[in-house]
Amino acid sequence: MRAAEASLGDKRGHEFDSTITDLKILAQLARFHARRAVAAVHYNLFKRSQNAVELPEAVREESAAVGAWRQLVTAAGDRYNFDLAMGARNFSLCGHWRDDLAKLEGALKELEAQRGLLPDSTPQEKAWQPATGGDREPPRVEHERVRTARAGQPLRVGARVTDSSGVQSVRLRYRHVTQFEDYATLDLQPSDPPEVFTATVPGDFLITEWDFMYFIEVTDKAGNGVNWPDFTKEMPYVIVKVERK
Numbered sequence: 731m732r733a734a735e736a737s738l739g740d741k742r743g744h745e746f747d748s749t750i751t752d753l754k755i756l757a758q759l760a761r762f763h764a765r766r767a768v769a770a771v772h773y774n775l776f777k778r779s780q781n782a783v784e785l786p787e788a789v790r791e792e793s794a795a796v797g798a799w800r801q802l803v804t805a806a807g808d809r810y811n812f813d814l815a816m817g818a819r820n821f822s823l824c825g826h827w828r829d830d831l832a833k834l835e836g837a838l839k840e841l842e843a844q845r846g847l848l849p850d851s852t853p854q855e856k857a858w859q860p861a862t863g864g865d866r867e868p869p870r871v872e873h874e875r876v877r878t879a880r881a882g883q884p885l886r887v888g889a890r891v892t893d894s895s896g897v898q899s900v901r902l903r904y905r906h907v908t909q910f911e912d913y914a915t916l917d918l919q920p921s922d923p924p925e926v927f928t929a930t931v932p933g934d935f936l937i938t939e940w941d942f943m944y945f946i947e948v949t950d951k952a953g954n955g956v957n958w959p960d961f962t963k964e965m966p967y968v969i970v971k972v973e974r975k
Contacts, residue, residue: 751809755827758802766795773841775858783857785845792841796834803828868956869893869948875959875968881938885970887946888928889918895952900927903947906940907969918946942970 731753738746769791776784806827817823873889891897900918905911914935918927936942945967949955959966 748809751805751807754805755802758798758805761798762795762802765791765798769795772858781857782848785841785848787857789838789841789845792838796831796838799827799831799834803831865893865895865950865952866954867894868954869897869950871946871948871956871958873946873958876944876970878971878973879936879942880973881936882933883936884933885931885936885942886928887918887931887944888921888926889946889948889958890926891948892925893950893954895950895954897925897927898949898951899947901947902929902931902944904931904935904942904944906937907943908940936972938972938974941972943967944970 731750734746735742735750769788772784772788772791775781776788810826812826812828813824814826815824870892871889872891876885876887879885887902889900891900897920902916902918903913904916905913916929916931918929920926921928931942946958947955948958957966959968
């Protein structure tokens with residue numbers, strides 16, 4: 731973005747400015763979620779283990795996440811309407827990014843206050859850190875996509891999954907083609923040969939009102955994960971046409 735801005739000089743226009751604004755917002759959203767995800771890991775480890783060293787780490791990462799959100803609000807400025815319809819109003823999904831900043835800062839203060847209540851004598855262990863060595867490769871998934879299904883008939887889904895560290899889980903995530911539903915989950919079980927995993931969607935889930943969609947979620951025993959289809963190459967789900975006759 732800086733290179734683009736420098737190359738234009740004083741020739742920039744409204745379209746360029748709006749594009750740069752959007753890119754800055756996206757960059758800060760990425761930073762926010764990247765830091766907040768790590769903060770959530772530290773905080774939940776603290777809650778489960780009561781290892782006091784995890785809470786300051788959670789505060790540090792959450793503080794960085796809130797800082798990214800502040801920069802997002804600055805980047806957005808007044809270029810957008812302050813009452814954007816990002817979703818249903820009755821679910822508080824309308825407004826502006828600046829509306830959430832006060833909530834985030836308030837939650838951060840609560841987290842900092844919680845850290846302040848920790849006794850100085852609390853035994854501390856080493857804080858969790860993301861793994862940097864060992865197996866970093868996700869499992870390999872081979873699957874022949876399902877294209878059609880019959881309403882009321884069970885649907886068998888299978889995939890060949892291999893990984894040098896061993897396969898931890900293979901899950902089918904599926905729903906009807908309507909955004910009013912969350913995904914349901916089925917665990918695919920090893921069959922014969924053992925690297926082939928299968929599951930069967932109940933026939934009563936396949937209805938004439940809606941087509942069917944799914945993707946496969948896989949993790950290995952080293953903690954690596956992958957979804958099939960690969961969203962970097964194609965749509966991250968499969969649409970199955972449900973035959974009505």
